[in-house]
Amino acid sequence: MKRKIALVLSVVALSSLGGGVYAHAKTTPVAYVSVDINPSIELSVNTFDQVISAEAYNEDGEKVLEDTNLVNSDVDDAVKNIITNAVSDGYIKEDGTSAVEITTATDKDNVATKLDESLKQIADKSLEENNIEATVETQNVALARRDEARTLGITPGKLNLIQKLQELDPTISVEDYKSSSVKDIQKKTKELKKINNNEETTVKDDANTGGNIESGANQDAVTEDKISNSSSKSNGNGSVKKEENSDSSSKKEENATAVEKSKDNSAKTQKQSDNGNSNSQNGNKDKNKNN
Secondary structure, three states: OHHHHHHHHHHHHHHHHHHHHHHHHHHOOOEEEEEEOOOEEEEEEOOOOEEEEEEEOOHHHHHHHOOOOOOOOEHHHHHHHHHHHHHHOOOOOOOOOOEEEEEEEOOOHHHHHHHHHHHHHHHHHHHHHOOOOOEEEEEEEOHHHHHHHHHOOOOHHHHHHHHHHHHHOOOOOHHHHOOOOHHHHHHHHHHHHHHHHHHHHHHHHHHHHHHHHHHHHHHHHHHHHHHHHHHHHHHHHHHHHHHHHHHHHHHHHHHHHHHHHHHHHHHHHHHHHHHHHHHHHHHHHHHHHHO
16 A cells, blocks of 8 residues: 555656656746847747747837737737738838748757748748748857847847948947848948949049059050160160271371371472582582682
8 A cells, every 4th residue: 555655656757857847847938039120029939939028128129029929829820910910010011021030049059940940941831822022141140249139129130130231331230220221231231232332333433543654654664665775775786886987087187197207208308409419510510610
């Protein structure tokens, strides 16, 4: 009898323990799923993919959750209801310009991967059922990122979007786009990227222009060097020719001088000869007179 009582007590204890573990797992979140359109809503999800709580981060989120109980529902169904309500309330437009950002915050990689895939499919299917086209993006972050965003009063998904803006324009603050829709933030991001790309292109063009100018200057310098070298060669040849002409002129002058000297010598010799003949004739005349 005592053994039966002990066995019953053991079963009860195990059942209580098991029930306690189950209850703990059922009420303990392992991930947080945020849905941003402009309504921003966060769902806490347990290990069974069931919603533990749903919290609105702005007034638009409160409107979407109005008269809707998502607690204890499957997370896929909860996201589907959120999107359907957002369409009904006019937050997702029929013109295809709206954007939905779904972010999973968890430190469990397997949970993040599973939720990313399933929630993207659920969101696309829900939009299709409502005959709406919209951009759906999913991402996952660590729980620390979720804590950081929560201190700013926004979801981690919206914080990521705003920080992308800040990378393009450091003057932007979280408060500037805290209440903006995902569509407007993404639009601003595209505008800033376009501006930055144009500025980079302008800088590159200026750099290329500067390089062309420098290249042109180098070419001009080379041309001037060629002209200078050509002139130097020309002047050098001219100098040689001038020296040759000078030597030739000198030789001609020497020859002319020699000829003149020769003529002078011949003239002197002739004169001396004439003087000699004259003296001889005078001597003969004197002799004849004496005789």
